[in-house]
Amino acid sequence: MFHKEGYKIMILTALILIAINVVTYSLIDLYWLKFAILVASVLFFLLIVQFFRNPKRPTIHNNEHVVSPVDGKVVVIEEVFEKEYFKDKRLQVSIFMSPLNVHVTRHPVGGKVKFSKYHPGKFLVAWHPKSSEENERTTVVVENEVAGEVLYRQIAGALAKRIVNYAEEGTEVVQGSDSGFIKFGSRVDVFLPIGTKVRVGINDKVKGGVSVIADVVS
Missing domain, CATH: 2.70.70 (Glucose Permease (Domain IIA))
Known part of the structure; x- marks a missing residue:
C-alpha cells in the first residue's frame, strides 16, 4: 500500500527511467553498460517506491x-x-x-x-x-x-x-x-x-x- 502523495512522483520517475533506458538501448552498443543502467534504474525506482509505502498500523486508542x-x-x-x-x-x-x-x-x-x-x-x-x-x-x-x-x-x-x-x-x-x-x-x-x-x-x-x-x- 502506498501513500497518495507518492503516486505522481512514482509515475514521473518510472517514465523518466523508461525513457533513459530506451535511449540507452538505441545509442549504446556495449551490452554490459546497457545492463548496468537497467539495474541502476530498477534499484533507484525501488528506492523511490519504498519511500512512499504506507503500511496499515493497528493503533490501540487510549487517551492516556x-x-x-x-x-x-x-x-x-x-x-x-x-x-x-x-x-x-x-x-x-x-x-x-x-x-x-x-x-x-x-x-x-x-x-x-x-x-x-x-x-x-x-x-x-x-x-x-x-x-x-x-x-x-x-x-x-x-x-x-x-x-x-x-x-x-x-x-x-x-x-x-x-x-x-x-x-x-x-x-x-x-x-x-x-x-x-x-x-x-x-x-x-x-x-x-x-x-x-x-x-x-x-x-x-x-x-x-x-x-x-x-x-x-x-
Whole structure:
C-alpha cells in the first residue's frame, strides 16, 4: 500500500527511467553498460517506491497514551521553552526519520485540532539545533480531556522539500490516523506537559501509530 502523495512522483520517475533506458538501448552498443543502467534504474525506482509505502498500523486508542507520530529514532528528550504556542516550558521528544523510514505522519493523540500552522523556512539538516525554528515546518496542537493539549511539529530536513499537513483547526481527529507526510527525510518534535512519563529513551526505534512514547498526566 502506498501513500497518495507518492503516486505522481512514482509515475514521473518510472517514465523518466523508461525513457533513459530506451535511449540507452538505441545509442549504446556495449551490452554490459546497457545492463548496468537497467539495474541502476530498477534499484533507484525501488528506492523511490519504498519511500512512499504506507503500511496499515493497528493503533490501540487510549487517551492516556501518546503514540509516536512517525517511524524513526528518538534523538532528543529534554525540557525546552516552546515559544510558538504554549510559550512556556514543555517536555520535547524528537524523532529523526532516515530516507528509509516510512514517512507518514500520524496523530499522536485523538481529539480536537486547536492549532495548525505552516512556516516556510530553510532546509538545514534535521538534527541541526536550529532546524526546529528555522526550517520549513508545520505545528499542530490536538486536545482531549485526558491528555490536554499535545503539540507536534513536522520539520523538513536537507532532503525534504515539501511538508504535507492534513490537520485543520476545529476538526476531530483519531489517534494514529494519517495527519500528513514529509517527503525525503526529516524529523518530528512532540511537546508534552512537564511531568509526563516518557516511555522511550535516546536511540530507541519507534513505529508511528503503534509505539507508545509517553503516558500523559491525568
